[in-house]
Amino acid sequence: MTQSTQADPSAVAEASRARGEVGKRSLLAKIGAQNLILLGAIVLLSVLLSVLNPSFLLPANLITIGTAVTISGLLAVVQTVVMIMGGIDLTVGSVAGLASVVSAMVFTATNSTLGVLTAILIGALCGLINAIVIVIGRVPPMIATLAGLTAFKGVSQLISDGRAQGYTGADPLFRALARGSFLGIPTLVWVLIVTSVALHVLLRYTKIGRNIYAVGGNDRAARLSGIDINRYIIGVFVVSGMVAAVAGLLITARTGSGQPVSGSEGLEFQAITAAALGGVALRGGKGSIGGCILAVVLLGILLNGMTLLGVNPFWQNLAQGVLLVVAVVVQQSRSGERRVGLPK
């Protein structure tokens, strides 16, 4: 064996080549293959639908799609953050329902501003409870939030006696949320846009975002590098609860009353579907808000198109399910995992 401390010339050449390319990346790598596939699917579907039914491209229909995806879209983007951190939050639908009821009840008793603030506070509290069960109780997020899903739903049914609460349709704040618009775009959609941009900036450009990816990618490595992982788990679940509460407020605004269950039931699964379709790694550490938004738009167009074409609505559930499985199969086959045992 011959060995010297001198690096061989080819290695030096390779290293200097590396220096030249440092910082540069192809456009394709930046957008990501999964996002390109989603974008392609959106374009293809839009072309197909506008040929089959010209009213698809009318501004009124585009606004319909926008408002239809807002609530599930909000839950999907925040679910993406939770899943990037390696967790999952099944309580988002129930928290939205609870926030919806609470906002309407507090509004009835006091005023709408207090109703909104209380609802968001309740959302944060639900997130905190989830996080405490996970961090201190050492319960896996899937189980902890499955328990929360049922428990929080129970709370909203208890306080509302299972009935819709209050009438918010006449209140200016709730009316503005439900029917107002700015620059031709409905306020509802603005809520989704602002939340998404904020979460995108958080994940992409801040230390907090970078550490969320690190905790999701390898929590042990993150801890041994000095990251207080419990703080991140608590923070992310609290934010998830707050965004879910905002979604609940929008339910109240749109329906004109606080809805304990209807309007929010099953939303958590739509959120996870969109997040997974948007390319979030199911083991954490990978994913983006951009991908999630593309998935939300794709699902919105698909459902809207099927409605426009008069397809039996039962097909819509089937289509969503098939789309999710296809997306995850594609994602897994690219991950290079050994085809043995239960996939992780």
Added chain:
Amino acid sequence: MTDPVNDTDGSPSGGLIAEGLDKGFPGVQALKDVNIWFPYGKVTALMGENGAGKSTLLKILSGDYQPDAGVVRIDDEPVHFDGPMDSRKAGLRVVAQEPEIVPFVSVAENLFLGALPGTVIVKRDELHAAATKAIEEFGFSRMLSADMLGIDLSPAQRQLVEILRCLIDDPKILCFDEPTSSLSDSETDVLFALIARLCKEGKAIGYVSHRMREIFQIADRVTVLRDGKLIGTVQVAQSSTEEIVRMMVGRDLTHMHDRNRGEIGEPVLELKDVTTEDVRGISFTVHAGEIVALAGLVGAGRSELAMAVSGDVPLVSGTISVSGKDVRFGSPKDSIKSGIGLAPEERKADALVMVRSVKENLSLAVLDRLTQWGFIKQSAEVTLVGGYIETMRIRTPDMERPIENLSGGNQQKVVLARWLAKQTKVLILDEPTRGVDVGAKAEIYHIIDELAAAGIAILVISSELPEVLGLADRIVVMQNGEVTGELSHHEATEERVLALAMASELAIPEGRNS
């Protein structure tokens, strides 16, 4: 180099023969043109340092890995294993060192897993009887009973279950992978009696162990591997500990180290009577600019000590001080704050976020410095990371590349760069060159030397003796969670370090009760 040693048994025939085995992994050639022979009626020991290729060889025999080249023969017929079942059908069993035991079922069910009696409904009485019979037949009845639950078994009992699992199949060839590492002396005696009996029955036995005393107790032949290559085979009766140790350690890597360092400075890291769940009463000091190596066998408690010093596990008693100040660590964050950095042994599991980029992995511990109002200053980060890629010759096409695409050596350089960027006062390197190819090894040694020259206090944990001897100014040797001795660079030889690492095995045990 050692003298070429020839097998005095003549040309191999019968039993298990492997010829010209090659096996490579990304960045490492684990086996190169290796020939082995496990003849019937003999115990052939397989020895070598950590990373010599023993485990890879066993995994090829068990069918877990497929060799890149070479052939395995049983009874002179070539065999090909696509998976573990093929290997078993050919009459070969490898006793796993860390067996898979199903926790909430009985020992009996664990023994007959995959071959439970009965077609649909398990015949429990039959199962229990068969298990009890097996336990008695192989002499384990004092240590194991058929109705114990998997989860209640001690490590020793788990090992016995695994051994029984293999024996039940009545294989012609049986390989053990450090079977005694979890066994007490009396259990070891039972196992050795069993091995002697199996040998007498004409089975071929392969036996991997680090323990020299065991080899002289039960082996007939010893085959030594080093760096994935066959060094030779000797008859135990005609050999000596010295000869085998010499074959194992070699002297090839010593000139990879260039020792031109500055002055050794003030004490930086001081441990006094540090005791955790795994180690007891550890005291030593590392000075600025000094490289101290922690030597010892696998399981001596060195990595556990490193985890305690880096704040991952709490101390039971004792004190750690950094630059004269006593410190208490509630978590790794505190340890890092006081100036300690750890490059852990399990790089992929404990240090790297494999799905993220080279850049994000490198800057992980220094984001505070690169952040303003919570936002990462992108250009400052690119400059910092680019600088380390250049100075440490990290070979990557670009810094946005996922770190999982890099070779082991380059991954390790990223971990080192992470702590350099953090400007730690103390750097703990746990097996810094594990899974790193020889070329990158030399570069990593060079970096470690430079860091010491720059005044960092360095603690290296290594199971490779040439590495320990080449790098360290001082060597602290551990065994069974305690320090057994300290050697200066000048005093240290492979033989002396090994003697301390196996102190209680060579000398009379000091009646240590844990």
